[in-house]
Amino acid sequence: MKCGGCVRAVEQRLLQTPGVRQASVNLLTRTAWVDLETPVVGSGAAAEDPLPALLSGLEGLGFQARPRSQGLEAQAGEWQRRQAQHWWRHWRQLVVALLLLLVSGLGHLADAGELPWRGPWSLLGTPWFHALVATGALAFPGRPILFRGVRSALAGLPAMDSLVGLGVVSAYLSSVVGWLWPASGWPCYFNEPVMLLGFVLTGRFLEERARYRTGRAIEELSALQPDHALLLLGEGPPRQVRVGGLRPGDRLRLLPGDRVPVDAVVLEGASCVDASSLTGEPLPRAVQPGSELAAGLLNLEGSLVLEVRRCGAESAIARIVHLVERAQARKAPIQGLADRVAGRFTLVVLGLAVATLLFWWLWGSQHWPTVLVAADAASHGGHGHGGSSGPATPFSLGLQLAIAVLVVACPCALGLATPTAITVGSGLAARSGLLFRGGDAIETAARLGAVLFDKTGTLTIGRPVVTAVRVTAAPPGCPAAADQANRLVQLAASLEQHSRHPLAHALLEEAQGRGLPLLPVTDARTIPGDGVEGHLEDNSSARVGRLAWLHQCGLALDPAMETLQQELEAGGATVLAVAGEGRLLGLLAVEDRARGDAAATVSRLRRQGLRLGLLSGDRRASVQLLGRRLGLQPEELAWELRPEQKLERILQAHGQGAVAMVGDGVNDAPALAAADLGIAVGTGTQIAQESASLVVMGENLDGIVRALEIARRTMAKVRQNLAWAFGYNLIVLPIAAGVLLPGFGLRLSPELAALLMAFSSITVVGNALLLQRSPADPAP
DSSP, X not given: OOSHHHHHHHHHHHHTSTTEEEEEEETTTTEEEEEEOOOOTTOSSOOOOSHHHHHHHHHHHTOOOOOOOOSHHHHXXXXXXXXXXXXXXXXXXXXXXXXXXXXXXHHHHHHTTOOSOOXXXXXXXXXXHHHHHHHHHHHTTTHHXXXXXXXXXXXXXXXXXXXXXXXXXXXXXXXXXXXXXXXXOOOOOTHHHHHHHHHHHHHHHHHHHHHHHHTOHHHHHHTTSOSEEEEEXXXXXXXXXXXXXXXXXXXXXXXXXXXXXXXXEEEEOOXXXXXXXXXXXXXXXXXXXXXXXXXXXXXXXXXXXXXXXXOXXXXXXXXXXXXXXXXXXXXXXXXXXXXXXXXXXXXXXXXXXXXXXXXXXXXXXXXXXHHHHHHHHHOGGGGOSSSOOOXXXXXXXXXXXXXXXXXXXXXXXXHHHHXXXXXXXXXXXXXXXXXXXXXXXXXXXXXXXXXXXXXXXXXXXXXXXXXXXXXXXXXXXXXXXXXXXXXXXXXXXXXXXXXXXXXXXXXXXXXXXXXXXXXXXXXXXXXXXXXXEEEOTTSOEEEEEOHHHHHHTTOOOXXXXXXXXXXXXXXXXXXXXXXXXXXXXXXXXXXXXXXXXXXXXXXXXXXXXXXXXXEOSSOHHHHHHHHHHHTOOXXXXXXXXXXXXXXXXXXXXXXXXXXXXXXXXXXXXXXXHHSSEEEEESOOHHHHHHHOSEEEOSSOTHHHHHXXXXXXXXXXXXXXXXXXXXXXXXXXXXXXXXXXHHHHOOOOOHHHHHHHHHHHHHHXXXXXXXXXXXXXXXXX
């Protein structure tokens, strides 16, 4: 595909195919996403494969299509093969066109008598030589353009190749008539179709180079998955196999410096992994047996033994690539105007070219006779090849201007304005661990007015941790305070080791962090709502739970401990009392802490002028305490909300602009779907595909700020590109039609028109590439 007209033609043909509900075509990546109707179960007739009808329909338009491979390995190989063929074809066409252009230019100098050489070089200026060069240009490098232009025109959907082909053929045929029949007064400039093709192919080659740079995000992400892995078979040495041959349950050896080939879990070894390529987090994280690793992570230190969990299209990196592809395929609403204009643009240009020819041929040259003198001074016909066409005639003037109109028009810029910026922006976001679902999500993120947060798992880390250990005053002769604290944690974790309560996990994690072994406990029994009790190896009883429950069990309470409990609970913690050795040993404070960057993220979003809010189902005291810590105002907090109440709050906020809801992507799915922009933080992409429009990989909230900044800059580039594309055509088309010729004697030659057309497309793509050179986010 070459322009917006091609996009419109492909989309219309796909939508005309039975069974197609929706089609989205991307000019930059040259891919089409097709939404098919679901076959009716029990209809009695076997469901037909729609693929042959889709491919044959596009073949009828002159577009070769193939189903896109799903696996990363197949995609990478297919992309490399197509890229090699693509570059070789473009290089070959470009070299041939430039050689013909060079020969034609030498002939132009020979015809004017300006060549310093003597002898047979004078043959370069003969009419038949220029006719031969022009014929060769059309027959070889120009043939694909002419072929595609004719096919799309016959299909009733003329595109950019139709305009260029018509301009080139018009210049060639008029030169043939002017050469063979000089009395006709038709212009004879065989070098013009050669120069047109040379400039058009040069511009397209440079445009393809720029396009390649804009679409490298998917290839860079795919490259994170290695091609081979070390498979462990029994007790023998590792065997190198292709990643595509791995299956769940296989055991792998991962060496330092290697990337994780598939989603896996660590069986043996300890190391640190770098996740910056996937999540944007700069700090490595430690892994040990039981840790889950996503494909694409870089192993930094030790050797690991892994067990394959998910591979192929189910791996994390494959799902990320899938999301990025979907993001680049789904159009932003702002692209609708450009697509509607580009789809009809070619017909408008054809009409303008015909009107230009008739105007200057039948009326304009008679009304302003001086334009013929000005045109003759700048005309190639004044020193034409193959017999000069003599003084410019009204028809030759009109034909030259009509050709300039055909060539200078650029639906390519209109078609590329939005997808180039969206592709670069979504790729830039993906490299930072930010996954937009589509251009519509980027546009929504750029115009947000409010951001609402869930509490648990979003603003907080989502799991309780021990935040304070307080021991009671011990009698003389007892161990030091540090030893008492360790004993307190060890006893509580030992009692909770068989419990699945979230607080038990916090105690076990604290004991592990302190390096404390768990004690054997017998007769452990959970008292619902109160705590856990059991017997130690010396047959002494121990309890951990509510302080009031321990009092009910007959333990005397220290007033100082009761006061300390009230203080800890006022700070938002859940307090556990630990009893053993016949007395109260101390208190443990457990709470779900705010993420380390939550306060800074809230502050940065507020500085951007966004309204903020916290919607939580947690209790009032906990929400208010978190709100104070993060700098949220009392009126921005809501607590004890049921899911349907969250939806009501989101719908109420819609009346004041676009609203984003930030959640963990699991229990917040309804709220994420109801918001204009659902943002899932720190979740797997499978859930986010169904509910969130933006997935922030990793555990850091500052990705939200980066995502909104990238979205704003991306949409700024979209508006700049659209302004340039519309402005370019609004300015150059009248000039090409000869508006400035009567008053200023200025006109666009077809060769200059071809240069401007190429420059327009390259400018749009180059402007989008500037997104990669700008900082990804503002200073905190």
